[in-house]
Amino acid sequence: MDRFRDRLMIPITDIQGRVIGFGGRTLGDEQPKYLNSPDTELFNKGKTLFALNFAKAGITKQDQAVVVEGYFDAIALHAAGINQAVASLGTALTGDQVKSLLRYTESKQIILNFDADKAGVNAASRAISSIFPLVYGGQVGLRVVTLPDGKDADEFLLHNPVAKYQELLTNAPLWIDWQLQQLVVGADLKQADQFQQVNNEMVKILKEITDNNLRTSYLQQCATLLSQGDGKLFPLLLENLITSLGGNWQRGTTPPQTKNTSKNTSQYSQQTQQDSSKTSLVSNSSDRSLLEKSETLLMRLYLHCPEYREVIITVLEERNLVFTIAEYRFLWQQIVAIEPTLSRQQPDLIARIQDEYLQFPEKLNQISHLFHLDEYTENQISVAPELINAAVACMERVICEKCYRYYLDLWQKTDFKIDRPLMEKYWLELNKSKERIKALDRELQFLYFYR
Template structure:
């Protein structure tokens, strides 16, 4: 059976849960005026900028712009999916949830996934118990303690040991009734050419891999000597897609959210050693390079990603691939170059948390990292070496959207190569021309394009989005173009359509209709205190916003008329006529 929710039920669940009560389970709130205030749980702050409106059912942080309703709050704070958050709120309010029958195929698929999760959970317990409670795991426990891991860290990560022997896990699981097909699919067991089953992981320290909800989805197994292969990993399965998971994300996401920074490393031990020393915003990709899906995981948690890969050949290639994918994203990116070719695991164990954190603070920009690496590889005392460095750096520069940043990078190449700026720019133009490379243009975000908004427009918006009659009044008398903020135009237009078709504001439809940026602004405006329906004040605000817009239009056409007249262009007369028409409208609205 699976949960099914319609808009009416969603609204009922929202209404039944007081948002102040929901948020108060995670944030200390104090009432000030109509709203409640506290320190935002989504970023570090000492002064309360997180506001919750009990009347409107919204929260908004004036620091990091986190916003939404009680469902979204639970999704963000507890890392839940929409259905999970909704179910939790429904249970909280004692609302019975309807169920939707699954098809036989869906039921079979759900049952199979359940078996996979259960088998992995049992395997994690088997390996952990073997490590911590039996003589078979003594060698693994000694190895981990020698690496400086505490009992708390071993238990927190549920580290384990796969004992030596042919089929200890297989036999134990067969006795529990676990099917061969499940063990084979998860790669916990394999069969030889004679059809005899054997354990895939043997004589290895085991690292359970969890998804964001803490469910075991796979394993990594490491040898304790220099034998090969150093690591064995679970294959992908219906519950395990390594390109979409980050190791230890289930343990790190809270600290990542607090610091707004994620440190991305390569290996299991790099992560565990950092967490063992109290650096808990560290995660790792699972034997694969950084992917866009990893970015989606981190997007709502972090503003900055620090790449702390090993400095060997594979690590450098992984760093370059990650830099490529992170270029032109919203993340601030820096690269940590480990000294003496060490990996993060070695450095943290030998130098401690403070020294590693100092290294992180000194991490450099991707461009500087790539340039340093190229300068180390080529002899720039001759022209061939200089050209080689330029050829290494130009691809990164061509993919940079900002023209200003491109020009700054080109200038930065001149000094280390003993070239003048004009020469570097000429080489770059030749490079783009020869390769028919079209340079990207900088995409301005809505925020950048938005002008400063008058207080009257903000108050008008706050009144209009909270009251249907006020909204209708605004739509009747105020052209959308009169709003300075383009998000305000979109919000008013979309809310007008929703109000007309639903004969009111359906909150779920509002959330589905507005873009992410529009909804954030909508939530902020909902938090603004207002006096409710006050038609006299509303009409005064409409007049103010309308007159401001008309006066701006008058200035524009007046300046244009003057410029055309100076240029000897007779069309300036048409612009003067427009000025006269606008002045008439200004006079009418000023009465």
């Protein structure tokens, strides 16, 4: 019994209500917070759920199970009438524990309600990972509740009505929505390395989704999270995510187009087909090439022409543009950090960048071509003002082109008879993108540099 010294002991029972072990909760700040009996022939932490003998009827009645971290959370929920609650026993939720719960819920609904602190979030993530095959195989409908202000269930019920907790259960997001949201919590997506890390984790999740309709929906959700509300970036990021999926994504498997047979839509259809052929001067395959050439030129001018740096910053801000090629986005972040530290004694931005990149040798190879000029690039610098405008216009044009294709796709999938206002909204966005592309084409005077 010394194992549980200065701890409040809780009996742990099997599904028949027979005591098979004990749990101890510290009365002070000692760690671990919860301590269980060691595994025996009768007691296996990875297969046992606290209070399942009391909760099984509630799980069947509510057709869902709520899994919390601690004994007292489960006890508090039962005391409040949430009778479908059980607690894991200090381990990540296991496949065996999930299968025990699924016996009692026809819809296979399980809601995780772990603590909202970092440890609780990590525990929820581990739980999702540990039952990975069941989750992705559709054998369990897993959702996650995060209580406000970092409270656990016990604390929350002390200060809130039970109805509020019930509301949170009702609105609990699917595990994948929760995971995607957690990826961006605390992340500064303006920092290239953090952006790339979040993007890569999203791609990992998307690759595991086998249903194409579901993946289409989550592709859009990921692009929305990454764009942070910037409508111009959304289609570009969506395209990048699709490219990152590689063989895991086939355009031909997207939801079928809705056929707009209404006479009222014929004028839209004919007009849109004509506009699409006229507007799409930049093909999908050449988008990255044009962006890369434009951003390469802009970066080279920025590095070698100090007198034009303020001009470049201004035009990018005015058009709400950012560098989208990963190596240039990272380089720009380094420039932003380095420039305030430059002095008259050490004014050479390129030298400072090369010093900083010594800690990123693999990235240095990606941008080393920017540091030196040949005859061709020296000639470019001689017409820098015009080329800055052309490069920025090309960057914006690629984004507008993606916007156009994106809204065209949405428009084609919308049924005029069912949702006319939405269809008209897409039509307006199509025309807005088309007119902007025309304006940019008039502005581009040095486009031959990019073709």
